[in-house]
Amino acid sequence: MSYVPHTAADRRAMLAEIGVESVEDLFCDVPQQHRYPELSLPEPLSEIEILAELRDMSEQNADLDHFFCFLGAGAYNHFVPSVVDHVISRSEFYTAYTPYQPEVSQGTLQSIFEYQSMICALTGMDAANASHYDGATALAEAVIMALNVGRHKKKRVVLSPSIHPEYREVVRTYTQGMGLTIVGDDDPANDLQALQTLIDRDTCCVVVQNPDFFGRLSRPAETQTLADAAHAVKALLVVVADPISCGLFKPPGDYGADVVLGEGQALGNALNFGGPYLGYFACREAYARKMAGRLVGETVDSRGQRGYVMTLVAREQHIRRERATSNICTNQALNALAAGVYLAAMGKRGLRQVAELCYHKAHYAAQRIAALPGFELADDALFFKEFAVRCPLPVQTLNDELLEEWGIIGGLDLGRFYPDRAGQMLLCVTEMNSREEIDCLVEALEEIVETWEEREEEHDE
């Protein structure tokens, strides 16, 4: 199968030119015993056999065509209208990487511009970039941007403990060596008021998530108070937000956010086994020049016709080199296109409807589960489409039973990230979960616990 364009004569000539006898000589620096390891691979198979084997393997996956899913925690099962795949499968979009000689690709630039415009409308911000790798890296870029806005003089970052735990880890990874002091997320009890007390003159940004990792919504007025406290010391308020929630609730721009970002997968992107996703990122105009990533603008050409260009490029790494505010010059173009097509297809009313369905179905599910013996809601708070439930059995046990006996993918075991929430399951309900599915989950939970208790009693006798 391998295609090697060089003839034996070519290779001899190249080896002679650099003064070695054979290709093997090129590996003389690798210790002898590691040079040609025995890989003990199975015998090669025919294409027909390989396809059969791969199909067998893929059928072991618990995919969403065959399982009910109540897992969220950052990646969400929302409906993707067929028009999304139809548009992104066009070869003009499908094959193009982020444009480096961009202005010839007006269609690509227009699609990015429209995506950015819709992200701004959704979040209540002035400028959005062409996207980041995912929600976590978008947050890391926001923290670095706040550091740059504060001219690297202010090194304190206040993080809410109810931001996605993996996002907080990525912030720490990205900002290694920058001398930041990251506070606030060490105590899971820190609410907005507690975070406010942690803001000082050395603080460059305060980050909260709304709805938070547990699905809870904060009241706009409370977040505005936190924003005012941040602004009083010239710190930025960064809000991580589920974009679907912005279709129903006030956008963060309305309650003091300077930067709004998050995971954009929920917009027209399938779960894709965890990636590729896209991080959306938007900010107030005053900070647009400090924003990482690529930015497309609309302009007019010399004949007065509308056209699209890469804008504010001098802030980017390929021009500013080592003094660029970020070394990110790339974006998740195809995923952002999917998000753009999704938003255009749904429209303001469609998106609101999706969010309302999530809200009502999640509340129906929460109400029914809370009524089961042994189960109760962990938080007394407003919530959107996710909620934490205290369970009478270990979450892992429940999830194993749900998956194996009922064909249901259960919720996240919160104890994995929050020791104080051991025994709690984070459930997610979207427009994709029918009432029958929810009722099935409730029945399953009830039966698993009953069976377990009966077994325990027998054991005791």
Next chain:
Amino acid sequence: MKIDPNCRYTESHDWIRVEGDEAIVGITDYAQNELSDIVYVELAEPGDSFEKGEAYGTVESVKAAADCYLPVGGEVVTMNETLEDSPELVNSDPFGDGWFVRIKIADPADLDGLMDAEAYKAFCEAEGGH
């Protein structure tokens, strides 16, 4: 190419005009011409102190971004706030309305090694043939 006879110059095309124990600093006509249309100037804030030769700001044009270096050590007293909305002043009047910052000179001896107008003119001619 304009050269102000009352200024001293650096090889990085920054100029300084001494006024008592203070001085005004900017970039030269040669520099603005090389950069072409300037779209943004980011400057240090009053109170910030810099060593001689340290970057105190960034000029961004349609084709490049360049750092500006302080010809002598000192503390920023005021900055040209009009550049925030009218960065094109750096192109139209680099020695006048397009000035960058006023500083308090830390050590007047720093001025010694700088070029005068004559020397700077020769330097530019050697460098770019303008």
